[in-house]
Amino acid sequence: MLQIRDLKKQFKVDGRVVRILDIPEWTVEKGERVAITGPSGSGKSTLLHLVSGILRADSGEIVVNGQPLHSLAEAKRDAFRASSIGYVLQDFHLIPSLTARQNVEIAMNSRLSRKERKQVVDYWLEQVGLSDRGQHLPSQLSRGQQQRVAIVRALVNQPPLLLADEPTGSLDWETADEISSLLLDLSEAHGHTLIVVTHDLNMADRFPHCLNIQDINQVRREASPEQRVLRVKREEVTI
Numbered sequence: 001m002l003q004i005r006d007l008k009k010q011f012k013v014d015g016r017v018v019r020i021l022d023i024p025e026w027t028v029e030k031g032e033r034v035a036i037t038g039p040s041g042s043g044k045s046t047l048l049h050l051v052s053g054i055l056r057a058d059s060g061e062i063v064v065n066g067q068p069l070h071s072l073a074e075a076k077r078d079a080f081r082a083s084s085i086g087y088v089l090q091d092f093h094l095i096p097s098l099t100a101r102q103n104v105e106i107a108m109n110s111r112l113s114r115k116e117r118k119q120v121v122d123y124w125l126e127q128v129g130l131s132d133r134g135q136h137l138p139s140q141l142s143r144g145q146q147q148r149v150a151i152v153r154a155l156v157n158q159p160p161l162l163l164a165d166e167p168t169g170s171l172d173w174e175t176a177d178e179i180s181s182l183l184l185d186l187s188e189a190h191g192h193t194l195i196v197v198t199h200d201l202n203m204a205d206r207f208p209h210c211l212n213i214q215d216i217n218q219v220r221r222e223a224s225p226e227q228r229v230l231r232v233k234r235e236e237v238t239i
Ligand code: ADP
Pocket: 011, 012, 013, 020, 038, 039, 040, 041, 042, 043, 044, 045, 046, 047
């Protein structure tokens, strides 16, 4: 499903180049469910942006579901993302003035008839236990329910690859646990490949595959100047 080779990404900040990712090789098989952990700023979101084609790598190869993203222009990467990637984010990003059902419908393939659309949305709302909440606005739903709607929105076109960036980051632990189960169960039942980036070690532990981003990324972040000064001071004190 995903093959990465010699992938490099850096950003320029105030004229200074900051290396973020250097991944010699990483593969995720179809149907695998992988959690990626790692400290803040270690490039986890950047990696998902590269896998979804939002960002382009500086060099290297990235093939997702048979598509060589590294050689596609932006418009083609956008089309690829629309057809092949479902994305779940920490803060749901539902449109406040639309009902749960409408939030899902605007993400759907326009080829379907009205009746088919309704059937598909009904099916998915039922899958996440929200059959009776379709007419509710996001503000009338709990945070966990809002995340369920966002999961439905990500899955409604049946993308082969589901990406989630800190999907439980703003939920209490019990709700986080429910959302973890839902993502794991739905992706297993429907054969989606699932890559989740998370700080939540409870969530990561439940995944069949779990890795720290530093297991695949060769960039080791230098300590910031402030940290270096602190370390020097501490060493002076111990001497
Ligand atoms: P994580 O998701 O692991 O917390 P990110 O992938 O968001 O980390 O960011 C990794 C590093 O790249 C951070 O130091 C961040 O400040 C930097 N970064 C991310 N996006 C940009 C950007 N568009 N321009 C410059 N620096 C960026």
